[in-house]
Amino acid sequence: MLPEKTENRPVYVIGHQNPDTDAICSAIGNAEFLRTHGEPGAVAARCGEMTLRTSWVLEKAGVPEPILIHDVTPTAGTICRRDVISVSPDDTFLTAYRRMTENSLQTIPVIDADYNLHGLLRYFDLLSLLMPLNMTEMNVRSVFSSLSNIATTIDGKCLTGESLSEEETQNILLVGASSEPSVRTRLANYRRKGIIRDLIVICGDRPNVQLYAVEHGVRALVTTSGAFPSLDIIETAQTTGTCILSTPWDTASVGQLIRCSRKVREQVQKDYTVFPENMPLPELRQAAVKRKQALFPVMSIKTNKIIGVLSKTDLVDPPRTRVALVDHNEFSQAVKGVEEAEIVEVMDHHRLGTQLSTRDPIRFLNEPVGSTSTLVARRFYHRNVEPSQAVAVCLCAGILSDTLNLTSPTAARADREMLEWLTGIAKIDAKKFTEEFFATGSLLRSKTEPSVIIQADRKTFTEYGHKISISQIEEIGMFGLEDVQEGLVRELRKLVEKEGLKLACLLVTDIVTHDSMLLAVGDEEALENIEYERLGPNLFSATDVVSRKKQLFPAISRALKTL
Structure with missing residues (x-):
């Protein structure tokens, strides 16, 4: 049996693609809150690379990076049942039969001690171990097994003292229930054919038949119903090399049980389909429906060993990855596969998207504040619970970065109140922290590749049926913008072509002057409708604009509305 899969599935608290500092820090903070309020398995996660500034924050706070998750689509590995009922290749028919009937299984995997998969055993296949397809007299009487397995299966006690062989051989069953002359004649015939050592004689308390069997030197004598041969017969058996087994079962039952002593390796099905643990749910459903196979082993992609099993019914309504979304509420911005995930809650401060839907009611908090970290901090505050100092540092960073130290037009009273509360816990000076934060990781001064700059903090939206991308x-x-402007425009054009965008924009914000420069590429009519001063084909001066959410996006929306 494989190690059991835990029932407590984790909740991955995760921000949007191309995560900014607020997305990362609010995920860290909310995960800590959830762990102490009903979700002990809450884990901070991310679905993209962090910026240098965010890395600086986590290093300063002493917090590890959230785990990187590219896709939350359920896979074979997350769906499969890991408490696998199995048999080994050396288990007997009886062991397999009991295990399958006790657990109401029609198919069972055959696995060795190292979790190597040897095949599948079907309930129907067990019949072949009881009754051969080629119905000759010799085939019906023959059983390929070892004396050790036979003794175990019939609860037999060896009376002749030797160690029972584990070597599998062909055995011929002879029930000594006919007349004594008939039994003696049949034994003589087997001796003439040279197969007397293949014979296993089964009889009850019939001393003469017992003696005939051991005198002829059969492989084994099985005395049924608890019968014990005399000492003379046992000594004769020791001389002729016949093993004597005494069993409490009756003669009819012993004949059936011996047939059940065969190892299942004889009937293991080798023609079967397995699924790798990383196969996503949609592909699993397509692959499973085409096959008549009832049970599908799931294999580790690293070791190629079995980690679980799936049936077709497991794919109807499988357990889904549990996620708590922070700093976004639109599927277009979320981790890949979120449509197939179980969303347990959403916490955000952006506009409501049109794509989000869930099967069950969830916690949904969306408020017009400057940072999602503010909403997370307020959860602690309202419960009269302080976050850890490290998490308080992270939440401060989320608020300071998203509100430009409360100078952004998005900043609200709640941002100010929570920042004041958090700085006392974090033991930091907000102004100094902000200066150090923005002095770290300048993408322009460090001559970062244009493609990296565009993707550093990028969000996609659909407005009036038009898909747009806005980076900031x-x-x-x-300083440095003029040097990379041409490269940035090229990358924006590539983005428009690749994703079929109406517009692709990059807002470069000066946190000192609280002004921005806007680079925009796309539909010329839309560009003409942008209300900012146009300095060139793709360059606009966005005076007093610092917020993508509250200032730039509404302006772009107005430009698209007239198309």
């Missing part, structure tokens, strides 16, 4: 970076001054 914050800088101390615009």
